[in-house]
Amino acid sequence: xxxxxxxxxxxxxxxxxxxxxxxxxxxxxxxxxxxxxxxxxxxxxxxxxxxxxxxxxxxxxxxxxxxxxxxxxxxxxxxxxxxxxxxxxxxxxxxxxxxxxxxxxxxxxxxxxxxxxxxxxxxxxxxxxxxxxxxxxxxxxxxxxxxxxxxxxxxxxxxxxxxxxxxxxxxxxxxxxxxxxxxxxxxxxxxxxxxxxxxxxxxxxxxxxxxxxxxxxxxxxxxxxxxxxxxxxxxxxxxxxxxxxxxxxxxxxxxxxxxxxxxxxxxxxxxxxxxxxxxxxxxxxxxxxxxxxxxxxxxxxxxxxxxxxxxxxxxxxxxxxxxxxxxxxxxxxxxxxxxxxxxxxx
Amino acid sequence: xxxxxxxxxxxxxxxxxxxxxxxxxxxxxxxxxxxxxxxxxxxxxxxxxxxxxxxxxxxxxxxxxxxxxxxxxxxxxxxxxxxxxxxxxxxxxxxxxxxxxxxxxxxxxxxxxxxxxxxxxxxxxxxxxxxxxxxxxxxxxxxxxxxxxxxxxxxxxxxxxxxxxxxxxxxxxxxxxxxxxxxxxxxxxxxxxxxxxxxxxxxxxxxxxxxxxxxxxxxxxxxxxxxxxxxxxxxxxxxxxxxxxxxxxxxxxxxxxxxxxxxxxxxxxxxxxxxxxxxxxxxxxxxxxxxxxxxxxxxxxxxxxxxxxxxxxxxxxxxxxxxxxxxxxxxxxxxxxxxxxxxxxxxxxxxxxxxxxxxxxxxxxxxxxxxxxxxxxxxxxxxxxxxxxxxxxxxxxxxxxxxxxxxxxxxxxxxxxxxxxxxxxxxxxxxxxxxxxxxxxxxxxxxxxxxxxxxxxxxxxxxxxxxxxxxxxxxxxxxxxxxxxxxxxxxxxxxxxxxxxxxxxxxxxxxxxxxxxxxxxxxxxxxxx
Numbered sequence: 001x002x003x004x005x006x007x008x009x010x011x012x013x014x015x016x017x018x019x020x021x022x023x024x025x026x027x028x029x030x031x032x033x034x035x036x037x038x039x040x041x042x043x044x045x046x047x048x049x050x051x052x053x054x055x056x057x058x059x060x061x062x063x064x065x066x067x068x069x070x071x072x073x074x075x076x077x078x079x080x081x082x083x084x085x086x087x088x089x090x091x092x093x094x095x096x097x098x099x100x101x102x103x104x105x106x107x108x109x110x111x112x113x114x115x116x117x118x119x120x121x122x123x124x125x126x127x128x129x130x131x132x133x134x135x136x137x138x139x140x141x142x143x144x145x146x147x148x149x150x151x152x153x154x155x156x157x158x159x160x161x162x163x164x165x166x167x168x169x170x171x172x173x174x175x176x177x178x179x180x181x182x183x184x185x186x187x188x189x190x191x192x193x194x195x196x197x198x199x200x201x202x203x204x205x206x207x208x209x210x211x212x213x214x215x216x217x218x219x220x221x222x223x224x225x226x227x228x229x230x231x232x233x234x235x236x237x238x239x240x241x242x243x244x245x246x247x248x249x250x251x252x253x254x255x256x257x258x259x260x261x262x263x264x265x266x267x268x269x270x271x272x273x274x275x276x277x278x279x280x281x282x283x284x285x286x287x288x289x290x291x292x293x294x295x296x297x298x299x300x301x302x303x304x305x306x307x308x309x310x311x312x313x314x315x316x317x318x319x320x321x322x323x324x325x326x327x328x329x330x331x332x333x334x335x336x337x338x339x340x341x342x343x344x345x346x
Numbered sequence: 347x348x349x350x351x352x353x354x355x356x357x358x359x360x361x362x363x364x365x366x367x368x369x370x371x372x373x374x375x376x377x378x379x380x381x382x383x384x385x386x387x388x389x390x391x392x393x394x395x396x397x398x399x400x401x402x403x404x405x406x407x408x409x410x411x412x413x414x415x416x417x418x419x420x421x422x423x424x425x426x427x428x429x430x431x432x433x434x435x436x437x438x439x440x441x442x443x444x445x446x447x448x449x450x451x452x453x454x455x456x457x458x459x460x461x462x463x464x465x466x467x468x469x470x471x472x473x474x475x476x477x478x479x480x481x482x483x484x485x486x487x488x489x490x491x492x493x494x495x496x497x498x499x500x501x502x503x504x505x506x507x508x509x510x511x512x513x514x515x516x517x518x519x520x521x522x523x524x525x526x527x528x529x530x531x532x533x534x535x536x537x538x539x540x541x542x543x544x545x546x547x548x549x550x551x552x553x554x555x556x557x558x559x560x561x562x563x564x565x566x567x568x569x570x571x572x573x574x575x576x577x578x579x580x581x582x583x584x585x586x587x588x589x590x591x592x593x594x595x596x597x598x599x600x601x602x603x604x605x606x607x608x609x610x611x612x613x614x615x616x617x618x619x620x621x622x623x624x625x626x627x628x629x630x631x632x633x634x635x636x637x638x639x640x641x642x643x644x645x646x647x648x649x650x651x652x653x654x655x656x657x658x659x660x661x662x663x664x665x666x667x668x669x670x671x672x673x674x675x676x677x678x679x680x681x682x683x684x685x686x687x688x689x690x691x692x693x694x695x696x697x698x699x700x701x702x703x704x705x706x707x708x709x710x711x712x713x714x715x716x717x718x719x720x721x722x723x724x725x726x727x728x729x730x731x732x733x734x735x736x737x738x739x740x741x742x743x744x745x746x747x748x749x750x751x752x753x754x755x756x757x758x759x760x761x762x763x764x765x766x767x768x769x770x771x772x773x774x775x776x777x778x779x780x781x782x783x784x785x786x787x788x789x790x791x792x793x794x795x796x797x798x799x800x801x802x803x804x805x806x807x808x809x810x811x812x813x814x815x816x817x818x819x820x821x822x823x824x825x826x827x828x829x830x831x832x833x834x835x836x837x838x839x840x841x842x843x844x845x846x847x848x849x850x851x852x853x854x855x856x857x858x859x860x861x862x863x864x865x866x867x868x869x870x871x872x873x874x875x
Contacts, residue, residue, distance in 0.1 A: 050835075050836075050841060069825070070741075071831070071835055072820065075578040075579075076819065079577050079578075079583060080726070080729055082581060082583065083729045087733040087737060100581070168478075175562060177578075208462070209565070211451075212837075214837075234840060237840045241662060331580075333580055334582070337575050346565060
C-alpha cells in the first residue's frame with residue numbers, strides 16, 4: 001500500500017524536491033556498484049541458488065576469494081555471455097546442460113582447462129578439447145505410480161512407450177531441456193527417421209505434456225498418468241518433502257540405448273575472464289571430494305569424480321548401460337526442436 | 347483585406363526535446379536487432395523460410411483475437427463495476443484488475459491442468475457424463491483463453507477511467523430526446539468509450555505479441571516462441587533477431603490498424619465532467635453480472651491462487667525466508683519503473699494528442715516497439731548497449747529501470763492519452779494568459795487534470811514490472827533477488843512451496859497496490875472543474 005501513497009505525496013511536493021528525491025534514489029541505487037575488486041570472482045550460474053549458494057559460501061570462506069554470482073537460465077546466461085562479448089564480467093560459466101557448454105565452447109568463449117582439473121573426471125564427462133568439465137551427472141528414468149503399476153509392468157527400453165497398451169496412461173515434458181537433450185541423443189544414436197518414428201509412436205499414445213519434471217512426478221504420484229519419462233533425482237526431493245507415502249518411484253531403463261543417457265552439469269572458464277586463476281580454483285573446488293559428496297547427498301545426482309559414493313537410494317552408475325555418445329555432440333538442439341515441432345510434440 | 351490566419355500551434359522546444367529523448371531510448375532495441383539481423387544474415391534466413399509465414403499468420407490471428415476478446419470482456423466488466431449497482435462491486439473492482447499481475451506461465455499452467463483433455467474438469471465431469479476426454483485445449487483455443495483472461499484488464503481499466511470522468515448531461519440529453527437505453531449506449535456512451543477501447547485493446551494486442559509463457563505452455567507457435575527457441579535452443583541470436591524484426595513489423599501493423607480505426611471515432615475534446623451519471627439498477631440481472639465476473643475470476647485468479655495455496659500448505663518450514671527483502675526490492679524497482687515510465691509517457695501523450703503530425707505519429711510508433719518485443723530481446727539488446735556504450739551502468743538498478751521503461755512505456759502512454767484527449771488546451775492557454783509560468787501551469791492544472799490517467803499508468807507499469815522476469819535476470823544488480831526471480835528459482839529447484847509462497851506474496855502486494863489506486867466509489871477525479 002505504501003508505495004502509492006509515496007507517489008501521491010511526491011506529486012504534491014514541490015516539483016524540484018520531487019526530482020531531487022528521484023535523483024538521489026537513482027544515484028544511491030547505482031552508486032553501490034563501484035569498480036570490481038581485483039580478487040572478485042564472477043560466476044554466471046544456470047543452476048539453482050539453494051544448491052549452489054552454500055557451496056559458494058564455503059568456497060569464499062576457504063579461499064578468501066570474493067564471489068559475485070548471477071543466477072539465470074542455463075541457455076539465457078550463455079546467450080548473455082555471447083552478447084557481452086569481450087566486456088563480459090563473467091569469469092566462470094556453470095550450467096546444467098552439456099549442450100549449452102558445447103555451444104559456448106564452439107563459439108570460442110571457453111578457455112582450455114588444465115589437466116589437473118580435466119583428469120578428475122572420466123573422459124566421457126568432459127569436452128574432448130578440454131574446454132569444459134562435468135561436475136555432476138543425471139540419468140533418464142521411467143517414473144511410475146506405485147498404486148497402479150509394479151516394476152514388472154514397466155517397459156525395458158524407451159521403445160516400450162510406443163506400445164498401444166499405454167494409450168492415455170503416459171506423460172512427458174517435451175519442452176524440457178533434459179528431455180530435448182535425450183531426443184538429440186536418440187537422433188544421434190538411431191538416426192532421424194527412427195527418432196521421428198519413436199516420437200510419432202509415443203504421440204499416438206496421447207501422452208500428457210507437462211511443463212517440467214516436477215510436474216511430471218506430481219502427476220504420476222497423483223495417478224493423473226501412470227508412467228512417465230523424467231530425470232532420476234527429482235524423486236528424492238519429493239520423498240524428502242512428502243515422505244515414503246509419495247506414490248511414485250523410478251526405474252532406470254535397463255535396455256540401453258538413449259534411455260541410458262547420462263547428461264551433466266558442468267562449467268568452464270570464460271575466455272575473457274578477468275580472473276582466470278580464481279575461476280579455475282572454483283571449478284577445481286567443485287570437483288573436490290567434499291563438494292562431490294555434498295552434491296551426491298543433497299541433490300542425489302551422480303558425483304563424477306571416481307571413488308565418491310553415489311547416494312545408496314540411487315541406482316549406481318555402473319548398473320546403467322550408457323550409449324556410446326560424446327556429450328558435446330548434443331549441441332544440435334535446433335534440429336531436435338524442428339523435429340519436435342514437425343511431429344506436433346511442441 | 348486579409349483574413350487573420352489563426353496561429354498554428356507548435357510544440358514547445360522543451361516538449362520536442364523530451365520527445366526526441368524518448369524516441370532515442372525506444373529505438374535502442376531496434377538498432378540492436380537491425381545490426382544483429384543484417385550482420386548475421388538472420389533476416390534473410392528468416393524471410394526465406396516458408397515457416398516464417400505460418401508463424402506470422404498465427405501471431406497476427408492470435409493478436410487480433412485477443413484484442414477483440416479483451417475488449418468484449420473488459421467493457422461489460424467495466425460497465426458493471428462503474429455504472430451499475432452490482433453487489434460487491436467495491437471488492438470486484440479491485441479483483442477484476444488483478445489478473446494483470448498473474449504471470450502468464452502460472453495462468454497457462456493452471457488452466458492447462460484444469461481444462462486439459464484429461465484435466466481436473468474432465469475428471470470431475472466423467473462420473474456424470476462419461477466423457478473420457480474434453481476437446482483439445484492446446485493450440486489456439488488455450489492460448490486465446492489464457493491471454494484474454496490476463497489482458498482484458500487493460501480494456502477494463504481504461505474503460506473504467508473513462509467512465510469515471512464521463513458527464514451525465516450527454517446521456518440525459520439523449521434520454522430527453524427520446525432515445526432508449528440501448529440506443530443511448532450505442533450512440534452516446536460507446537463513442538465516448540472508443541478511445542479507451544482502442545488503447546486497451548492495443549495494449550492487449552501488443553502484450554500478446556510479446557508473450558512467451560502462455561504460447562509455449564499451450565503450444566501455439568508465434569514469433570515470440572520461435573525467438574525463444576532460437577536463443578534457448580541454439581544460442582542463435584542472428585536468426586532470433588531476424589524473427590524479432592518481423593515482430594517489430596507486426597507491432598507497427600497492429601499500431602497502424604488501431605490508429606486508423608481510432609481516428610475514425612475519436613471524440614471531440616471539451617467534455618469535462620460536471621456531474622457523474624447515476625447508477626443503473628440491475629434488478630434480477632445482477633445474477634448474470636455476478637456470474638460473468640466470477641466466470642472470469644475463477645480461471646484467471648482463483649485457480650492460480652488455489653494451486654499456490656495447495657503447494658504452500660505442503661511446504662516445509664523455511665519456505666518464506668528471504669521473501670521480505672525480495673518484496674522490498676520488487677517494490678523499489680517497480681515503483682521507480684512506474685514513476686520513470688509514466689513521466690516519460692507524458693511528453694509522448696502531449697505530442698500525439700495536442701500536436702498530431704507525421705512526426706508525432708512516428709514517435710508514437712517508436713515508443714510502442716519495445717512493448718511488442720519479448721523481455722528476452724529487450725534484455726539482450728540492453729546488455730549489448732550497456733556493455734559497449736555505458737559499462738558503468740551495466741547490471742545496475744538504473745539500467746533495469748531503464749529497461750522496464752523501454753519495455754512498458756505504452757502502458758503509461760495509453761491512459762495518459764485517454765485522459766488528455768477530452769481536455770481542452772484552452773485551460774492551459776487561460777493559465778498562460780493569467781501569467782502562470784510553465785512549472786506552475788503544469789503543476790496546478792495539467793497534472794491534476796491528468797490524475798486518473800497518471801494513476802492508471804503508474805498502476806499498469808507497476809503491476810507488470812512486478813512480474814517481469816527475463817530482463818530482470820539479465821540486468822538486475824548481481825544478487826538483487828526480486829519476487830519474480832524468487833518464484834522462478836524456487837520452481838527450478840522444485841521448491842514448490844517456496845515458489846507458491848513468493849507467488850502469493852507477489853499477488854497480495856499487487857492487490858494491495860490496486861486497492862489504493864482504484865479506491866472504488868471515489869475515483870481520482872480532476873481537481874479543477
